[in-house]
Amino acid sequence: MKKSLLVVAVAGAILLSSAVQAQTTPEGYQLQQVLMMSRHNLRAPLANNGSVLAQSTPNAWPTWDVPGGQLTTKGGVLEVYMGHYTREWLVAQGLIPSGECPAPDSVYAYANSLQRTVATAQFFITGAFPGCDIPVHHQEKMGAMDPTFNPVITDDSAAFQANRPYRRWKKRGVRCILMRVINCLSR
Numbered sequence: 001m002k003k004s005l006l007v008v009a010v011a012g013a014i015l016l017s018s019a020v021q022a023q024t025t026p027e028g029y030q031l032q033q034v035l036m037m038s039r040h041n042l043r044a045p046l047a048n049n050g051s052v053l054a055q056s057t058p059n060a061w062p063t064w065d066v067p068g069g070q071l072t073t074k075g076g077v078l079e080v081y082m083g084h085y086t087r088e089w090l091v092a093q094g095l096i097p098s099g100e101c102p103a104p105d106s107v108y109a110y111a112n113s114l115q116r117t118v119a120t121a122q123f124f125i126t127g128a129f130p131g132c133d134i135p136v137h138h139q140e141k142m143g144a145m146d147p148t149f150n151p152v153i154t155d156d157s158a159a160f161q162a163n164r165p166y167r168r169w170k171k172r173g174v175r176c177i178l179m180r181v182i183n184c185l186s187r
Helices: 003-021 074-092 115-128 165-171
Strands: 036-037 109-111 177-182
Touching: 036 115, 036 165, 074 115
Parallel strands: 036 177, 109 177
Antiparallel strands: none
16 A cells, blocks of 8 residues: 555656646747648547457447447537637637637638548637637548558658648648547557
8 A cells, every 4th residue: 555655646646747847848948830640539449340340249338429430429529629729728828819809810620621620620620719710631532541641651752742731731831729639640
């Protein structure tokens, strides 16, 4: 019991000191822009009645309110909450005005072209910027992997360089909050 209490106390002290360090702004520094990257929120499992996973047990799997792989209603609600929290933080940092929509070119949202990622971005934007006309951009062909989020190619490859949104981000040079909702990004 004493060892457990000691471990918890030490872990708490480490986490607390890390949190304090993370919030300390060096003198003369000012946050100018934010890049947010995230995965989709809560989705229905990809397994269906014909999958190996579904066949591995005689018991029925839970039913979902959406088809497999799509963002759930709860996932949308959670993403709105995340948007609310992020807006409060952005206002506290002085990056956006309180109670107003941000300037038109100051927020850019780009999502992978899967239902769950586009919907996640839309719910986030709705929570972060309610009543504001901020579109969520994505490639036209829904359901196809966007090269921007494809872990097989690199930013030096011709496929990545040819991607229109990448070129637009690179040349924009405006203060913007860029959010990419990703299906899977790993190198």
